[in-house]
Amino acid sequence: MRFLMLSRFLKRREIMLKNNLIVLLFAAAGLFSSCGNVNRYSITGSLPARYDGCLVKLTPATFYFSEEKPSPVDSVKIKDGKFRFAGTVQEPTVYMITIDGVDYKIPDMASIAVVIEPGDITMKYDTLGIIMAGTPVNERYRATIGEAKRETVRQRQLLWQERDSVKRLPGSVENEVDTYYNLKSSAIFKENVIPASENFIREYAGTEIGEFFFFHCCGKDMYSKAFVDEVYPTIRPEIREQYEALIRARQEKQEYFMHSQKATEVGMPYREIVAWTIDGKEVRLSDYVGKKQLILLDFWASWCIPCIQEVPLLKKLQEKYKNQGLQIVGVSVDSDREKWQGALDKHQPAGIQISELKGWESVSRVDYGVQAIPFTVLIDASGKILARNPHGPLLEEIIEKYFSQK
Template sequence: MKKIGFLMVLVSVFVSCQKKSSIELTTDNIADNTKVEVYIRPLDADEPEFITSGVIVGGKATLDNPFEEGEWAYVSINNQNKDLILFIGEPGNITIKFDSSKPDNRVVAGTSNNEKVQEFTLESVAISEKLNKFFEQKGARMQEIAQNPNQNSEELEQLKSEYKGLSDEFVTLIKKYEQANKDNIFGLIMFVELMNTQEKSMKEYKADFDSYSEELKSSKFGKRVAERIKELMEVSDIKELNIGDVLPEFKASTPDGKEITLTSFLQGKKLVLVDVWASWCGPCRQENPNVVKAYEMFKDKGFDVIGYSLDKDDAAWKKAINDDKLMWTQVTNLKFWNDPIVKDYGIKGIPANYLVTPNGVIVAKDLRGEELAKKIEEILQK
């Protein structure tokens, strides 16, 4: 009997050692049976890759962790873009705490790299709070002066300098974490975030990437980064459109198959936003509520929107239109990054948008958040 008991202990120990690693999400203020999904975060041009899913029961969802090596990933709660939680998908027991009433207080932990993600998140939130405070206190004044820069040029330059200083703090923070983690996946993730700032040329970023270890570069994430660098280098010489340029013609189809050109759409309009997006683009989906708000505010005053999607999945495109309540005209060629508009418009990332007059002249571009509505109102009042 003693031998059998000892054998059972050995089996028990073996089974416990073979226990799968997990992703454990603990929530507050989220209803039971709410769907939770895990995706690999796209590097702008990539579609998100679905990893696993589950539902919240008793304020918790415990998912099997299938990650075999480090990946930049996120948790999506009930398909709400405001509730995306970034973490590093890697082997181990990853823990995430999220309160929907306090979304900035999310906590990611459980593995060494995710401890670093949490440290970075806390520092970046502090900078974001300072930026938000700046816009609350001085944003309106900055916008007001910008409309009459000759009268208050010194004050405008001072405000611009203050804003740039706060923005630079965030870039400095990314650089700090990238330099401190050049020997691990988190450092490579921070490198990607630095690439997104476009402070340097793609040739310089390529040289920086080459300085990473062969192990990191040959990892699944490293290969994705290498492919992204290759894509960006191919389009780096494409001329971007600027304010004052005439938007090139395009041709694409609506969800019901009707072909539309830019020229035909602009007829009879006072002001049009050409909004380039995709269902798989997280930042695009996060920006969609701002476009909806602007459309509702100005649609009866001569303003209109045409959405041009870089989707390649017809069903996903139509679902996103419905889910995000995009009420304006939508078109696509379902060609992903091979769509002619990418080269014709010099698009290197999305969302990208162009505010144009009836003759297609660009009067503003890449407007985000409240800036979009403010600019539309300013132009329509002229």
């Protein structure tokens, strides 16, 4: 009898242990599952249907002064006005969302910053810009910087309406009106975005989020001195060094540019230009200086409408004075070979046409201190600069006077 009772007790004990084990296994499974969900994120975007088929890319954010250029970690096409990214993240991290084929005149659409953190992030668009929401940091950004940017757009929309009305008034001077309203536009940005940016960045000072938005919201020089003194020291030393190296390089470039303007004043010797024709032939300005009576440098670009408008006059001058020794050298500051080629084919500008295809970073542009185009330089037979940036009737007058004295 005792043996039977012991046997039944052990049997019940075994069943209880098995049940407890099953409960523990389910609990563990739930624990691991919940741990996995803790670090999961999703980004769901809603955009107008006209963007269907556009490719959306998700790329780790970098500082604008960093040489690092990361590749996208994910991409997806917009379908029915929607797109979605999902994955895991260990800690809140800034990424950039870029959309191929969008209208970059829409506020904030060129490159959209998003803080990826655990949770469901939503991205919505309206005429005031992009709204990021759904997770703690993105909600905080939306309530501060995001709302300040939207208010800036609202006020600017009214401002541009007022500007356009003023332009239609009799006697208004368009350039003066534009200058006045551009200053008001800058003031709107400063009043709205800078205080909001300081508040947001201050909350995340000492984190990578704070560092990124410190440099990418407004720029160090736009913040209040008290804010910079408080927050700038919290940024990692290596990041500060990268930024300060960029500032030094910019200052050196600006100093050289100002030197170039003085070095190419009237009466100064010409500076060498080395560039290439559309078919790849190297051309040096020194190949023509001294061999021609007068060199006309014409800095232009395919995208510059005022430059194209000067083409007929330059053709006229080339035809009129070619036998007397006028040589036009067109120096394009294009960066796209195909666009340069297209402009050459369409407009057939006068003279020899060369380019470094480095855009605004062209050495020749910097060496001659060219701030805007079209820009002209006349170089006489001795290699001295005769005139700097004459246009229209003044350009014709200088050239006519020069050859009449020969």
